[in-house]
Amino acid sequence: MRDDLGQNAVAPSTTVEEDIRENFLPVTQQGLRDRLTRPECWSGGRHVDANKFFRYLNYWRRQQYTARLGRLIAEYEPFSPDSDTLVTRTYTPEEAAALRGRVMDDLREMLVHANYTRIPHDKFKILTAGSDYGLELEVDLNVFEEIEIYFRGRATKTSTRRSKKGYFLKSEEYDVPTFQRLCIVFKLKPFDVRVDEVMKLKRCDRPKAVKLVEKMRRLLPPQVLDSNIYVKLFKNIPQADLEMVFPNTRVKFRMMDKVRLTTTASGGIGAGAFGAAGKIAVLSANPVGAAIAAVGLGGVVFRQVMNVVNTKNKYMVTMAQSLYFHAMADNRGAMTKLADRAAEEDIKEEMLLYAVLAKESVKRSQLKDVDEAIELYLLRTYEREINFDVSEALERLMADGIVTEAPDGTLVALPPGEAALRIDKLWDGYLDTLVELQAKDEGEEFDAEDPKAQVPKDQVPKDQAS
16 A cells, blocks of 8 residues: 555545545644655655755744734633633723623634534434433533634544343443533623523513523632633543533433432421321321421431432533543643644644645646545545645745646646755744734733733633623
8 A cells, every 4th residue: 555645646535425524634744754755755865855844844834823822812811711810901802892792702713623513402402312421411602792612533432331221230231422622612691691682482571581691600600800801722532521611511310310319308208207207197296206206207308309419419410520531621721732733733734735835736627636636645644534624724834935826727836955944034024024913903901000001811700801
């Protein structure tokens, strides 16, 4: 089997359906570079220059993403729940809305470049049928003003459970579809906006709607504010347990637990009430004995109530323990990881495309064939079905002057040595163009003597935080 890419790169596509393929390239950038720069893959000893160019490209692309990350973090600061800096800037509602929109747009773009796949909201309920952890969870997506769910990498892990066929005496193995990486970005709706929605939905007056919203907000940790944007990154989340990663997840009893608790409660309370009633009748002339019988009945009721509470607590502990081992990063930390992954994915895509264009004469009209050839190469080399996107990689290489288009539509790539020199030249002039990536100067600085400027962000009253 040939391990080269670029020799006779026009090849038929695979027959894999589009909807089951991802853009994620599950191989390290270093591993791919080593494979693409083997001596037998380049004539005339050009593999040395190719290796040098790919290394330069790595540093160049990562530096660009460092600048993009700096801009995103600067835009995100007013919405960060983790900030420990002083509040020194105020925004009008219009400025805050525009800034929030840019943060969300930049996050979506970062996730796309990191080859994450968006989960549409209408698919959410379909994906979350059943649970690998034996939990019944429920999430109300209507409480969010912004909500985005992305995954990258799907896998199947094997787990065990009690077999119904074996009357729950034997164990059986079963497959659990899992998201290797999961990212959620959310912002709660402002309290008043949510109250107005509940009034229309429930057709009730404002005081009742306020009570309903306050009750729903009690499901959230007190530090979750509707003025903040939250970014959370998880690993190895079972597909059916997506609800577990949301802040307003409500744990419900499973049908088996409902039956068990109902049976034991009704039986225990019924037997206790029958026994207590008999004792009270017999001991009616003895108030002390009747009181003891009544206390005994109360103890039975209390024990059944505690069974419900303990079962609920067991659910919560199971969910907390599960999340403890799945959480990867939050907010700024998650953004940093996403920027690193986005740079990594861009570099791998560009290396694959360049390896073709530097060896083959390809016209723009043949890009579909190149795309299919790269997908076939990845399938043969790594046994993974990847949906490669050649257009964005080409756009980036052309923007950097690594690839140009001739009048007849032929795509001409610089030889590896010249391509490395081109990156060197771009690096020399990088700081002169960096200002274009800076965050826009919005908002207004407080005066130094303004008391609000002396308060850390996490201590600002809620009505002043935005």
